[in-house]
Amino acid sequence: MQINRVSASDIDKQHYELVVIGSGFGSSFFLNEALKHIQGRALIIEWGDFHSWDWQIQNQQSSLILPESTYDNPGEKPWNTTIALGGGMNCWFSQTPRLHPSDFATRSLYGVAHDWPLSYDDLEPYYCQAEQIMSIAGDPDMARVLPRSQPFPQPPHKGSTIDMLMKEAMPDHHFIMPTGRARVATGTRGVCCANATCNLCPVNAKFTAENGFADLFIHPQVDVCLKTEVRTLEYEGNSIKAAALRGEEGEFRVYGDVFVLGANAIQSPAILLRSDLDHGDTGRGLHEQVGANVEVFLDGLGNFDGSTITTGLNYALYDGEFRKDHSACLVYFENRWPYGLRPEPGRWNQLLPLMVVTEDLPNPDSRVLIDPATGDAVIDYKGESDYGLKGVQYGLDNLEKLLAPLPVESIHYREKRLTESHVQGTLRMGQADDGSVVDGRMLHHRMRNLVVVGTATYPSCSPANPSLTAAALSIRAANLLYG
Template identity: 55%
Template sequence: MLKNLASPEAINREHFDYIVVGSGFGSGFFLKKLLETTNGRILVLERGDFNPHQWQVEEQRNSSINRADTYTSNSDKPWNFTIGFGGGTNCWFAQSPRFLPNDFRLKSLYGVGADWPLSYDELEPYYCDAEDIMSISGDDDMASIAPRSRPFPQPPHHPSTPDRVMKEAHPDTHFIIPTARARISTENRNRCCASLRCMICPADAKFTAQNGLMDVFNDDRVTVALRCRVLGFDSSSNAVKSVSFEQDGKTYSATGDVFVLGANAIHSPAIMLASGMADGFTGLGLNETYGADLEVLLDGMNNFDGSTITTGLDYSFADGDFRSERGASLIYFENRWKFGLRPERSRWQESLPLSVVTEEILEDENKVELDENNEPLVQFKGPSDYAKRGLQAAIDGLSNILTPLPVEEIVFKRYRQTESHLQSTMRMGKTADTSVVDSDLIHHKYRNLVVVGSSVFPTCGTGNPSLTVAALSLRAADRLTSSQEV
């Protein structure tokens, strides 16, 4: 449980050294590193409530707040996130691949998108730190595509039979997926039970704020205020001075020296817009990867014998000169019955569900604005042609990639509505002319404002974003405290 809870009345008009908005991946990992060096007083403002793991299991939901009630949209595309203590650490499936080195230099290599203002090599030590904190399970041979300076903290999950065959035939492109689902029990987490219910893990095996960061939020230097919705910041002389927030219709405020904005890619830009602090790129470029589900019917080979929900990750379409024309794709080998069992007698396991997920390109028409009630409004026109071409090329190439398997038929099932990875509305870059924050995640104009989370991604990337969010946050806190010491 949370130890240092405070009511809004108790913190009203109080001053803090650091004020953090949100308690998800970005905020939690930023605080983890910050607390190594600071003696300052820290306030965390969380819009949602603390919903214990047991409550989530019993209620079969991550939060008491319906995310769809917190924004409106001009499209029926869902944008999935959790509002509550721990944010996305509650609802994620704990897939934890790194971005690839070339994901950070899309513009200079392929002439599209943008380069990140930092390199893979600069982020690599923080990738290791994040993996250690989350006890990531993975296969060290992934260093062949994403160089690493330390081994994974835990061994990889047990692969499925199709994974083993693919790995033997394509050792340079097929890997056991890294996950924050424990392969081996830890002090606070049980071993993955492979019950295929990762959004609300019944075994408490996946990393969450509740089983992995409570030492951070229960630190005596940290005060947490729940059910406090941030309304906006007040600023002067290019610095944030205070934050206003409300609970039950009453408005409160607190002043601070450094502010950390860690809401999601819809609500972070909305807060900036409501504050009158938005520049030309705030809210623009909302995106996530674009995907499809397929089922591979196998002839005489069984599947579903792996030790976790997703076992394999194929990088055959993850990088190359083609990215100048179409998006890169990852292929996820599933160890779950996404489409039910095969009905033929004695063949119920002869099926391999696949998810193909393709990087998007940032388009400014996809954006977050404010409606007439000052609430977030999402404008979304649909996936780009760049992503559509990339996804189709990967689907068309599956029959060639899967030649090591006894493929009977590849059946297209559906385009995926969402990957639950909204990002890029507070993009990072070298200058204010092209971005909102710099490589240290500090706002170009408001130099005491740090923005964390996937909203800072200047390109979509190919992998799940949470590990990269954690690594960026660790680096940002390290860089901030190092600069303050000088």
């Protein structure tokens, strides 16, 4: 892929109409939409480098920068990010469920977490737009739970025999997983081969920055500055004026009219804190989902005949008054065998791996801090909430009932999931006087030419994968700013 590369020294003291910090879902989808409106030049600043798909496959990694090298983490829990052009679009598994309508109003409905300053209906047309850009393959029956105004761009992947039994018994709750993994080949992507290595897709089937946004990085209005870290933002009054950079050749400064901050939920707050922009709960509320792995032994029914890594999503335990007491629960039906196949003769595939994933309550004491000596990010995480852990137990306790349509022999809890690799919170959106950092337009409450994008802005946690929502929010934010 060709890129309009510039060095940090090339752009020193230059002025751009739009300066975009980071290049993951939030940043790239915002810039893609903004280019329909702006007249001047735009700049992408990315700490990592560009690593082509074939380089990633050959080297079995998405970046040369280890995420743990970019922050100090005294705790055991990993916080996975990808520091490279395209950010998480390189390594994601491309699961793309929408958030549930209730996820946007958990405070109003259930008295927990924070309401979002927008509704599902506000975001719905932008969900459709993001799905079109990524050619999402999805189950039209999902509209029973997640209303939609347009069909999925691609048909759903093939579910397993188990999924078909579950859908027949629970048509309002069991669906084929929507994904950014192609069911039908596109001009730049192959068809998913279901080999369960989605983080490094060997057939280039999933949506990535390289196969989906190549035109963005060669656009005549766009410069791309790689291997350059943004250390601080400089401001006057209520406007950001410049970004201070640290590149391979030294330290530089670039000026702009509008700045978009989409580094990730660790580095974005770190940039603001280093800049003495600690408005509201900046850096606070670091969180992600809580999950557990389960294996179900089946009696006479085989599995693993689906066409992608995760075939089914079950919403039977997702929403209800119980969320006042414990979290929602989403059950993922897997088309892989993380703990091996069954050893009994003739029963190797009579096995159903499940992921039980629940929301967690963002804790303001779980936060990103700055090391006063180095200025680098430090993670101070206080652990999962009782609310989230009770949700996991709720899911485990109800599995036998949920799986009643299947010939279940036994259910085996395997382990707590160490991470979902969905770093969220730290720059939550909300109302101006509620401690939030950005408003419903994703504009910083104090710096009115600073747009904050990505999962850092999430006021609450959903059991669902967050990337599609980050993309839709960015498209909406660009439309509101420029439309």
